[in-house]
Amino acid sequence: MTDHLSFETLCDLADGACTPAAESAARTHMHACDECASRMSAISALAASTSSLPQSIAPPADLWDDIRKELTPRHSFTRRRAWAWDVRRLVAAAVVIAVASSALTALILRERPTELAGIDPPLPTAPVVVEAGRLPARLASEENAYAESVKTLQRALDVRRDSLAPSTVATVERSLRIADFAIAEARDALAQDPANRALAALFASNYERKIDLLRRATELAPRT
Amino acid sequence: MATVLPLTLPRSSIGANAGSDASLTARAQRGEADAFEELYKAHSGRVHALCLRLTADPAKARELTQDVFVRAWEALPEFRGDANITTWLHRIAVNAMLMQRRSERRRNARVALADDEADDLGTIAEGSSPPMDVATAIDLERAVAALPPGVRRAFVLHDVEGYSHEEIARMTGLAAGTLRAQLHRARQLLIRTLSL
Numbered sequence: 001m002t003d004h005l006s007f008e009t010l011c012d013l014a015d016g017a018c019t020p021a022a023e024s025a026a027r028t029h030m031h032a033c034d035e036c037a038s039r040m041s042a043i044s045a046l047a048a049s050t051s052s053l054p055q056s057i058a059p060p061a062d063l064w065d066d067i068r069k070e071l072t073p074r075h076s077f078t079r080r081r082a083w084a085w086d087v088r089r090l091v092a093a094a095v096v097i098a099v100a101s102s103a104l105t106a107l108i109l110r111e112r113p114t115e116l117a118g119i120d121p122p123l124p125t126a127p128v129v130v131e132a133g134r135l136p137a138r139l140a141s142e143e144n145a146y147a148e149s150v151k152t153l154q155r156a157l158d159v160r161r162d163s164l165a166p167s168t169v170a171t172v173e174r175s176l177r178i179a180d181f182a183i184a185e186a187r188d189a190l191a192q193d194p195a196n197r198a199l200a201a202l203f204a205s206n207y208e209r210k211i212d213l214l215r216r217a218t219e220l221a222p223r224t
Numbered sequence: 225m226a227t228v229l230p231l232t233l234p235r236s237s238i239g240a241n242a243g244s245d246a247s248l249t250a251r252a253q254r255g256e257a258d259a260f261e262e263l264y265k266a267h268s269g270r271v272h273a274l275c276l277r278l279t280a281d282p283a284k285a286r287e288l289t290q291d292v293f294v295r296a297w298e299a300l301p302e303f304r305g306d307a308n309i310t311t312w313l314h315r316i317a318v319n320a321m322l323m324q325r326r327s328e329r330r331r332n333a334r335v336a337l338a339d340d341e342a343d344d345l346g347t348i349a350e351g352s353s354p355p356m357d358v359a360t361a362i363d364l365e366r367a368v369a370a371l372p373p374g375v376r377r378a379f380v381l382h383d384v385e386g387y388s389h390e391e392i393a394r395m396t397g398l399a400a401g402t403l404r405a406q407l408h409r410a411r412q413l414l415i416r417t418l419s420l
Contacts, residue, residue: 059271071297
């Protein structure tokens with residue numbers, strides 16, 4: 001017996017997905033072919049094991065406490081007003097980080113850098129410390145993943161720093177401070193309104209912009 | 225990554241109470257967190273089992289389970305009860321897992337360090353050995369946890385949770401043929417790993 005049934009055909013047979021004619025032909029074949037019959041038994045054994053898996057697995061005992069903290073009260077008027085006030089600062093921060101990104105693009109293209117002065121909110125002049133504070137678990141975990149990416153790219157940039165022109169390094173560092181500023185703004189807002197999905201998206205987007213800035217900075221041409 | 229999943233409840237111990245669910249859901253929709261806690265107690269085991277099997281990572285499963293119930297709380301006012309709440313929660317879990325995967329892929333792509341196709345079909349080459357801890361552990365949960373993410377998702381949703389190819393295709397956006405191939409691949413790998 002050389003023309004064995006394919007694994008796909010055997011699976012279809014196990015799933016009841018064969019036409020009656022195909023099923024009949026396959027069963028006839030298996031009566032005469034130990035190898036195919038054995039493979040069919042393995043598929044059936046797997047199906048039997050799978051059906052005996054437990055449907056329920058208890059979550060960690062303290063998980064509800066974390067969930068409870070993230071449940072926003074329904075119809076929270078005061079929270080909405082606070083968010084509406086914060087949104088102006090957050091939008092401003094997002095605009096600034098976009099401008100910083102343009103400045104870096106100009107550098108890459110060897111054009112005149114975009115003017116960053118006079119933007120509201122005022123640009124940070126010293127490194128912004130993005131402090132780890134109380135964030136919902138899923139955001140804290142997301143932030144850790146971003147932080148890993150940032151660390152890796154930052155190391156790559158540090159290696160190349162000496163090969164870049166001082167003015168280029170200054171622009172890159174300024175852009176990164178702006179990115180940290182925007183992240184810190186979003187982070188503060190999230191700490192006050194941890195269940196706000198728009199804020200969470202802005203927070204992630206600001207981190208992604210920082211990663212993009214870093215990645216592009218590592219691709220800048222060395223000084224000539 | 226192979227993970228030992230803490231199995232605590234047998235399938236036979238699960239009992240759904242539709243009438244009680246409807247009443248609790250109505251109260252939770254009005255904003256009663258205590259009623260939502262009761263829904264959580266009734267359904268968190270099944271949701272967490274799904275999350276554990278989809279992620280194969282207890283820490284990620286915890287986050288995902290948390291995310292599912294926070295999303296459910298936010299979406300409850302729009303829940304009209306035309307689906308079983310268990311089905312509805314499962315759908316939220318699958319969507320949350322898919323969003324998480326896409327977000328991880330975006331991050332990885334930007335850093336350009338990870339092979340973002342690591343979960344594609346055929347990641348474990350034909351004839352290659354499965355990871356050592358799986359090869360030595362004759363345990364279906366561990367073997368499932370060691371599957372590449374794409375084929376694991378197909379196996380968990382189809383063979384464990386009982387979704388049809390069409391339902392999975394709608395949820396994941398993958399072509400039915402791709403899902404079918406992933407499912408067959410998962411079964412092949414499991415049969416080999418478990419020496420069935």
